[in-house]
Amino acid sequence: MSGPNTDYDPVEVTPLKADQVEAMREAALAAIADAADLDALKQVRLDHNGDRSPLALANREIGALPPQARKEAGQRVGQARGAINQALAARQAVLEAEHEQRMLAEETVDVSLPTTRRRRGSRHPLTLQSELIADLFVAMGYEVAEGPVVEAEWLNFDALNLGPDHPARTMQDTFWTEPAEDHVVLRTQTSPVQARTMLTRKPPIYVVCPGRVFRTDEYDATHSPMFHQVEGLVVDEGITMAHLKGTLDHFASQLFGDGITTRFRPSYFPFTEPSAEVDVRCFVCRGVDSASCRTCRGEGWIEWGGCGVVNPRVLIACGVDPEVYSGFAFGMGIDRSFMFRHGLEDLRPLFEGDVRFSSAFGTEI
Amino acid sequence: MKAPLSWILDHIDVPAGTTTEHITDRLTLTGLKLEAIESPGRDITGPLVIGRVLTMEAEPQKNGKTINWCTVDVGDANGTGEPQGIVCGAHNFKPGDLVVTVLPGGVLPGGFEIGARKTYGHLSAGMICSSRELGLGDDHDGIIVLPADAGTPGQDVRPVLGLDEETIELEINPDRAYALSIRGIAREVLVSVEGASGFRDPALRDTPPADDLGHPVVVEDAEGCPVFVARRVSGFDPSAPTPDFMVRRITAAGMRPISLAVDVTNYVMLETGRPIHGYDADKVRGALVVRRARDGERLTTLDGTERRLDPGDLVVCDDSGIIGLGGVMGGETTEISGSTTSVLVEAAHWDAVSMYRTGRRHKITSEAGKRNERGVDPTICEAAADRVVELLVEHGGATAEPGVTVVGTPPAQPVVEVAGDLAARVSGMPITEERSVECLRAVGCEVTGSGTLSVTPPPWRPDLTDAQDFSEEVIRLVGYDRVPSVLPTPPSGRGLTRAQQLRRRVGRTLAGEGFVEVVSFPFVGASDLDALGLPADDPRRDVLELTNPLSAEAGSMTTTLLPGVLRAAGKNVGHGNADVALFETGTVTLPRHAGPAAILPVDRRPTAEELAALDAALPAQPLHLAVVAAGDASSGGWWGEARPVSWADAVEAVRSVTDALGLDVTAAAAEVAPWHPGRCAELSVDGEVVGHAGELHPTVCQAFGLPKRSVAAEVDLDLLISRAVHLRQAPAFSSYPVAKEDVALVVDAAVPAADVEAALREGAGELLESIRLFDVYTGDQVGEGKKSLAYALRFRAPDRTLKEGEAATARDAAVALAAQQTGAVQRA
Incomplete structure (x- = not known):
């Protein structure tokens, strides 16, 4: 806003007078300070620092000054513009920060809103329990063996010292398949996998076999025609019942907690001799003041499974020399272990497929 | 086996102060596991005493009943010595009788608390008890009148009634048949309980020597019946009651008292373990003959069942024909009845295998059969028969007839x-x-x-x-x-197999995708396969049938996992959980009809050929994976609309699995039940079909209680896992700039998008980095029967920046090939 150059005396160029430049600077700084937002500041920038701003115009007049006056005038204008640029930048930063703060404040959401848009999946607790058990044994150096559930009668019974007229065959109510002369059954135990393992591997054998087994039990709170077992088999030189006890004690402590041990009671299984029932120390009451314990029903012990030293007859049928090798085997119900480990009293939710059951366990147990 | 403790202790002494629990603990630890300790009086607490009825006055009531107002001498049991006034509704007693009296403060079975209460105008302080009120039986015709010598008033009545008698129930394993007897259990107490001594063997007795004066017996099959002993009593009083102790013991052992003659045979069986059969001797015609049945012969057994006999069955005959199924069950014609006065006692040793087979064949489970099939001491037939005779004489007024028939000798024991x-x-x-x-x-x-x-x-x-x-x-x-606890030291293991690891990976992947794992029974019936809409010739209808299924509706092993998961999904929907996504992995059974799985010898290892033949005879049992989803895939809410499941979710579920296994799966249209004929994808890996996925047929949804447009997939997981990539190569990727080209192609609606994409890929050549279908359009702008497919193509060279026009040239080549192979026309 230079005024008309009425009096062409270079020294007297009005806009370049010190007080004039000072006034322009003050006006600019005041406008910058007053700029309330980024848009206002943009206008202030145009007005006071743009090509048509008083200082810009004044700057153009410098050339009209006598050489000796140019330096001083140039410095004066330059300083003023420098101060204005600085003030603009500072104000810009402040206003941008304010703007961002306001925007962020405006974008506030209710973080307590529900976020579950996708369904959650889960694995079946029996699968998880099987894997957990398999992992315990794999950690000891065992391998996981498998076999078919529709099995040859010979492998499910005869090879395991359960001849056709063995009374123990009636202990396991067997599903038979048609035609009967095919001699095919639904395996009643995971033990045929033991036989298969001995028939296909050479000792030393250290395996566990988790899997589904079948018995003709009517389906109710404590019986199911299908359930899951895990069986272990060790065949090596010099294997004794003491090794069996040590292994099951370790298994028990891993599955139910430190210090949980097992108890053997004489029992009978055709494929082992001697045979034992295994009880596991109740991990809830630990045998102290058991009377009111709901987990072991006052026993202090929980029936867990069966075990024993592999009957030499089984070794012979499976091609293992009983003069050189001995072994032990054990079998536990996975479903049953799960039930008392997790306080499930009726087994039916395991097989009903209600998502509310499996979902409660997620992907780990 | 239920065994009254007093009976056991008749035959063995234990140190004074030995508790029942100690005995049962020891028996449990040596192999006879305690199931329960029972005593009839366990639910009775408080004063239960002998009372002597002093007076009774019959008082008719307005309700038609007559009650007796009694005074009863209960000694000092009531604390005062004064007679107790009791109202009693029964009439089967008279003043002077000894009765069972429960005094106020007593509690009877069922939590029935006795107090002094005002009734029928009297203060009745206690109750005179019947058998039923004490939990001793069903007899409620009157109150118990004790024998005159039962004891004195005020005395605890429990010992008199045997209410304190404890019965221990033991689980007997099949190898321990000897413990199915008092004799065997007492012997176990001897070896298990420290300090036990003085075993008195009930089967060790002097028996009269065998002679040829007894009832004639001919054993034609000595292998089936090595020993047969016959004795005879006459003059037996059929009305003689079974003594109380015997009734109590037989009842406690879980058998039902019938009549003295029958009860005696059962009593001796329980005592010695040797099953006994009693014939009404007057109904037996001539000599007893033991032989195998002939095909077609029939016998009506004691349970009233007419049985067609098998040549393997051992039978006992007389001149009239077959009169009993030896060792298993007697026949009707010679049954002991209420008029039997002569008893022919049979104690025979039978071949255990025959017993087992006959029992199984005729579906007979009896106390005798249970012992005979597990093996009984063959040396005690004479002793057992003699004991029966003794008891019949003692309690039934019978006379032992001369003559002891003993045929055969017990087999020698092996060394x-x-x-x-x-x-x-x-x-x-x-x-x-x-x-x-x-x-x-x-x-x-x-x-x-x-x-x-x-x-x-x-x-x-x-x-x-x-x-x-x-x-x-x-x-x-x-x-x-x-037994000490010692850990063995296995050699280093190889960990889980690759397949085992991958199965876990598949499960985790699907859980991550929002599917919940279920476990179903693998049983299936024709109605399930019908519900899937399988055509008559569908190979999945070739099922392995079970001989003895639990239910005829699910009588076979399933060939598909779909019925199980669909049923489970339907159940969830029925429970109000409309949005459900499930998966299951499990084996299916695919019959090979390859003939019998041989029963191989067990005295040697089978040959490799024998084993291979065994496996070949079994059905194929591949591991399958099935998924089902219904309702919304993602729910609606403040973020927007819900997204219902679609056929694509089923395909995508399988893809999530194949991705996890490093496999590429391709989808092609297929018409397979139970899917919607226009929305079913046949899924292949490297040209091999691995399964199907898509939207379920509406009628299938309805059959399983699922909402319309539910989706499902089933694949052969073994097949996928066998093809899984073992070792993935590290990728090489270019850092030069990408060039993007979009094309929209119009093709016939029937042309699969996969074909168009394949042509574009091939035509675009090596510079193509990726291709993505980003839009599918049908409508007026492309015309009837057409669709427009819009693809985004990205080009990049591994070693340089693409030259101007290079990407466009590649795109044109891609379009040209698509045009040639699929009739695609580039949309203007």
């Missing part, structure tokens, strides 16, 4: 060689040979020799046949609880 250190080697305990010998003798074995022992098992232990069997006897007596 088994047992290494002296076997028990130590098997158990891992330092058991000396001396200790082993001591234990073996304790259980009744004869032992000679040293180093290698020659062991003869006792006749009541037919289960002891192998050396290892004897080691168990030693170890259980030394104590299973003493």
Whole structure:
């Protein structure tokens, strides 16, 4: 806003007078300070620092000054513009920060809103329990063996010292398949996998076999025609019942907690001799003041499974020399272990497929 | 086996102060596991005493009943010595009788608390009890009147009634048939309970010598019936009651008292373990003959069932024909009845295998059969028969007739060689040979020799046949609880197999995708397969049938996992959980109809060929994966609309699995049940079909209670896992800029998008980095029967920046090939 150059005396160029430049600077700084937002500041920038701003115009007049006056005038204008640029930048930063703060404040959401848009999946607790058990044994150096559930009668019974007229065959109510002369059954135990393992591997054998087994039990709170077992088999030189006890004690402590041990009671299984029932120390009451314990029903012990030293007859049928090798085997119900480990009293939710059951366990147990 | 403790203790002494729990604990730890300790009076507390009725006054009531207002002498039991006033509704007693009186404060079974209460105008302080009120039986016709010598008023009545009698119930394993008797249990107490002594063997008695004066018996099959003993009594009083002690013991043992003659045979069976059969001697015609049945012969057994006999069945005949199924069940014609006065007693030893087969064949389970099929001491037939005679004489007024028929002799016991250190080697305990010998003798074995022992098992232990069997006897007596705990040291294992790891990966992947794993029974019925809409010739209808299914509706092994998961999904929907996504992995059974799985010998390892043949005879049992989803895939909410499941979710579920396995799966249209014929994808990996996925047929949804547009997939997981990529190569990727080209192609609606994409890929050549279908359009702008597919193509060279126009040239080549192969026309 230079005024008309009425009096062409270079020294007297009005806009370049010190007080004039000072006034322009003050006006600019005041406008910058007053700029309330980024848009206002943009206008202030145009007005006071743009090509048509008083200082810009004044700057153009410098050339009209006598050489000796140019330096001083140039410095004066330059300083003023420098101060204005600085003030603009500072104000810009402040206003941008304010703007961002306001925007962020405006974008506030209710973080307590529900976020579950996708369904959650889960694995079946029996699968998880099987894997957990398999992992315990794999950690000891065992391998996981498998076999078919529709099995040859010979492998499910005869090879395991359960001849056709063995009374123990009636202990396991067997599903038979048609035609009967095919001699095919639904395996009643995971033990045929033991036989298969001995028939296909050479000792030393250290395996566990988790899997589904079948018995003709009517389906109710404590019986199911299908359930899951895990069986272990060790065949090596010099294997004794003491090794069996040590292994099951370790298994028990891993599955139910430190210090949980097992108890053997004489029992009978055709494929082992001697045979034992295994009880596991109740991990809830630990045998102290058991009377009111709901987990072991006052026993202090929980029936867990069966075990024993592999009957030499089984070794012979499976091609293992009983003069050189001995072994032990054990079998536990996975479903049953799960039930008392997790306080499930009726087994039916395991097989009903209600998502509310499996979902409660997620992907780990 | 339920055994009254007093009966056991008739035959063995235990140290004074030995508790029942100690005895049962010891029995449990040596192999007879306690199931329960019962006593009839366990639910009765408080004063229950003998009372003598002093006075009784009948008082008719307005309600038509007559009650008796009684005064009863209960001694000092009521604390005062004064007679107790009691109202009693029964009439079967008179003043002077001894009765069972419960006083106020007593509690009877069922939590019935007795107090002094005002009734029928009297203060009745207590109750005179019937059998039923004490839980002793169903007899409620009147109150119990005790014998005159039962005791004195005020005395605790429990011992008089046997209410304190404890019965221990033991679980008997099939190898321990000897413990199905008081004799066997008492013997176990002897070896298990420290300090037990004085075993009195009920089967050890002087018996009259055999002669030829007894009832004639001919055994034609000595293998089936090695020993047959017959005795006879006459003059038996059929109305003689069974003595109380016998009724109580038989009842406690779980059998039903019937009549003295029958009860005596059962009593002796329980006592000795030897099943006995009693014939009405007057109904037996001529000699008894033991033989195998002939095909087609029939017999009506005691239970009233007419049975068609098998040539394997052992039978007892007389001149009239077959009169009994030997060792299993007698016949109707010679049954002991209420008029029997002569009893022919049979104590015979039968072949256990025959007994087992006959029992199974005719579906007969009896107390006799249970013992005979497991093996009974063959040496005690004479003693058992003699004991029966003794009891019939003693309690039934009978006279023992002269004559003792004994046919056959008990088989000799085998001698088994047992290494002296076997028990130590098997158990891992330092058991000396001396200790082993001591234990073996304790259980009744004869032992000679040293180093290698020659062991003869006792006749009541037919289960002891192998050396290892004897080691168990030693170890259980030394104590299973003493076996030390030692961890073996396995060689380094190889961990989980690749397939095992991948199966876990598949499960985790699907759980991550929002599917919940279920486990279903693998049983299926025709109605399930019908519900899937499988055509008659669908291979999935070729199922393995079960001979004895639990239900005829699910009588076979399933060939598909779909019925199980669909049913489970339907159940969830039925429970109000409309949005459901499930998966299941499990084997299916695909019959091969390859003939029998041979019963191989067990005295040697089968040959490799025999084993291969065995496996070939079994059905194929591949592991399948099935998924089902219904309702919304993602729910609606503040973020926007819900997204219902679609056929694509089923395909995508499988893709999530194949991705996890490093496999590429391709989808092609297929028409397969149970899917919607226009929305079913046949899924392949490397050209091999692995399964199907898509939207379910509307009628299938309806059949399983699922909402319309539910989706499902089933694939052969074994197949996928067998093809999984083992070793993935590291990728190389370019850091030069990408060039993007979009094309929209119009094709016939029937042309699969996959074909168009394949042509574009091939035509675009090596510079193509990726291709993505980003839009599918049908409508007026492309015309009837057409669709527009819009693809985003990205080009990049591995080693340079693409030149101007290079990407466009590649795009044009891609479009040209698509045009040639699929008739695609580039949309302007």
